[in-house]
Amino acid sequence: MKRTLNINIGNSIIHIEEEAYEMLTAYLNEIKAHFATSADHYEIVTDIENRIAEMFREILSQQQKQVVEVGDVNHVIAQMGTVGQFEEVDEETESAVPPHHEGIKKLYRDTDEGIVAGVCAGFSHYLEVDVRWIRIIALISCFIGGSGILAYLIMWMIIPRAITRSEKMYMKGEAVNLHGFIRNFEEELAGNPLLKRSTGFIAELVEAIGRVLGKVGKLLLKIIAGFIILFGCFFLLFLCGTLAMVLGFWDANPNEYFPLNIVNSDYLSTMIFAFFISFAVPLVALILYAIRVFFNTRPINRTVSFGLLIIWLFGIMTSVFYITKVVSEFKEEAAFTEVRDLKPYGTYNLVINRSRFFSKEDSVRYQINSSAYRGRVILNDEDGPFQPPRNISLSIEKSDNGKTTLTQNFSAQGKNFDVALKHAQNIHYDFSQQDSVLNFSPQLQLTKNANWRDQRVDLILKVPVGAKLLLNRDFDRYLQRYGSWSCEGEDDYSEDVKVWTMTEDGLKCNQHKNDTPQTEAP
Amino acid sequence: MIAENTQTQMRKGILEYCVLLIISKGEIYASDIIAELRKAKLLVVEGTLYPLLTRLKNNGLLSYNWVESTSGPPRKYYLLTEAGRDMVTKLDVTWMELSYAIETSKQIKQ
Numbered sequence: 001m002k003r004t005l006n007i008n009i010g011n012s013i014i015h016i017e018e019e020a021y022e023m024l025t026a027y028l029n030e031i032k033a034h035f036a037t038s039a040d041h042y043e044i045v046t047d048i049e050n051r052i053a054e055m056f057r058e059i060l061s062q063q064q065k066q067v068v069e070v071g072d073v074n075h076v077i078a079q080m081g082t083v084g085q086f087e088e089v090d091e092e093t094e095s096a097v098p099p100h101h102e103g104i105k106k107l108y109r110d111t112d113e114g115i116v117a118g119v120c121a122g123f124s125h126y127l128e129v130d131v132r133w134i135r136i137i138a139l140i141s142c143f144i145g146g147s148g149i150l151a152y153l154i155m156w157m158i159i160p161r162a163i164t165r166s167e168k169m170y171m172k173g174e175a176v177n178l179h180g181f182i183r184n185f186e187e188e189l190a191g192n193p194l195l196k197r198s199t200g201f202i203a204e205l206v207e208a209i210g211r212v213l214g215k216v217g218k219l220l221l222k223i224i225a226g227f228i229i230l231f232g233c234f235f236l237l238f239l240c241g242t243l244a245m246v247l248g249f250w251d252a253n254p255n256e257y258f259p260l261n262i263v264n265s266d267y268l269s270t271m272i273f274a275f276f277i278s279f280a281v282p283l284v285a286l287i288l289y290a291i292r293v294f295f296n297t298r299p300i301n302r303t304v305s306f307g308l309l310i311i312w313l314f315g316i317m318t319s320v321f322y323i324t325k326v327v328s329e330f331k332e333e334a335a336f337t338e339v340r341d342l343k344p345y346g347t348y349n350l351v352i353n354r355s356r357f358f359s360k361e362d363s364v365r366y367q368i369n370s371s372a373y374r375g376r377v378i379l380n381d382e383d384g385p386f387q388p389p390r391n392i393s394l395s396i397e398k399s400d401n402g403k404t405t406l407t408q409n410f411s412a413q414g415k416n417f418d419v420a421l422k423h424a425q426n427i428h429y430d431f432s433q434q435d436s437v438l439n440f441s442p443q444l445q446l447t448k449n450a451n452w453r454d455q456r457v458d459l460i461l462k463v464p465v466g467a468k469l470l471l472n473r474d475f476d477r478y479l480q481r482y483g484s485w486s487c488e489g490e491d492d493y494s495e496d497v498k499v500w501t502m503t504e505d506g507l508k509c510n511q512h513k514n515d516t517p518q519t520e521a522p
Numbered sequence: 523m524i525a526e527n528t529q530t531q532m533r534k535g536i537l538e539y540c541v542l543l544i545i546s547k548g549e550i551y552a553s554d555i556i557a558e559l560r561k562a563k564l565l566v567v568e569g570t571l572y573p574l575l576t577r578l579k580n581n582g583l584l585s586y587n588w589v590e591s592t593s594g595p596p597r598k599y600y601l602l603t604e605a606g607r608d609m610v611t612k613l614d615v616t617w618m619e620l621s622y623a624i625e626t627s628k629q630i631k632q
Contacts, residue, residue: 040576079567080568
């Protein structure tokens, strides 16, 4: 494919290829210069132009084609004669011919001989220095703080590329006239492989390194793309699996588990689906892009990708809508308190009881006779990822009235106070006293289908001064202000149970349960 | 160089005479003049003809008519003026003289 131009020559419109046009222009310029001193130069040049136009028309109609090519211009010039041939015959104007001058030099990028963008090659033409020296200088300058690279990039942007034949000739400083053109043509036809061979060793080396780097870079990019496709597909499968699971295909009541029971069950499915879209669509887009890099093809068209974008935006908007809705459910907080008197003992043994008693709720859930649920226990201390946070805290304080009491403070959140209070009432917490043993449940229970609304139980155990408490290490997690770590000292800290005594100043750690002095073996 | 110069001078004079002779046969188009010259084996390129024609026209030896062409714009057809015909007659005489001079010169040499 070649670019063509429309020219008006001798009052005819002629289609002409760009190269042919440049050649013709150079020829006519030479003729004009030749006859410039003649008094009738306008008429002579017009006659010649008319004749050239006529010859073009003849050629086009004879060969039944549309466009004048370089060969046709050559043919016309041969018939019309070059300025040199005029001189042989016409001596009068001989003196008028300007001496054969070197053309004006202009700085262009030479992409034919260049390696990156032809900046160095362009400078070599401009400065008439062998390109290898300029390349060496450029390479060295790259190591001076990378200034060479920056300079190269700037010159790449500023210096125009030599595209047309006349630009290439300006670049090389050849006179833009017919001689120049013909020489240029011959060089191009005959000398192309020769020109390539004449670039020096350094140039070849640089070229080779560039080629290798290019190939390695491409390969690396493809490998990365391949990994993205592979892992992206795995992740997408995982996402689909998760969607199926949480939407309840594998489990009848997914909304009973912690992260999902935050959301009201009415719009759980919609929200899950919106989340799925928000994550899956970008993943699909990433995979498609990786496929494009890997296989060099465009797997989907513009419409489909636009559709994906719309779906994604829809998913995001739905997600945001429901997130704000759920967040608003945490606006108000409500709490109520229950105080329970405990039987007095000198020493209390505090135990985290992993088993819990059957509640009325459970008896319904597990279809056990409602009159028979008392006394049954469930061994249940799962501590997995789908358990709600253990919002239980225990603080031990000094009793003012000499009684031992346990204050249970239930609190929860909701969109208004009433709802929050209702949520707090949904809390079921197991605590029991068996003689001197106080059983604390490690977790609180919510009634069935209750949403998680940051329900928490704050326990305050008030004991009179002098009472002793045996605390298990397990309590560290729930105990406020005290912990087994504050009772260690020089003693063996592998001991599980520690003895604390209530004093006027608060709870003090005194001794181990079995504080028999260790005897050193000889 | 001297030989070339002499040749050029001779050709130049004869070319002008030949062109006038060709045109004297009737109205003619520039490229047909070239064709005639080729036939006469007086090899010239077309480009040299136009300045010559212009010069002859400006000296009043030639004139031209615009003639409609079947393809493209009208063409210039050249013809001799009175002065041109006089010139041809004069040149005929000159040519006879020159021809005689050359023939005679050759004979003397032999």
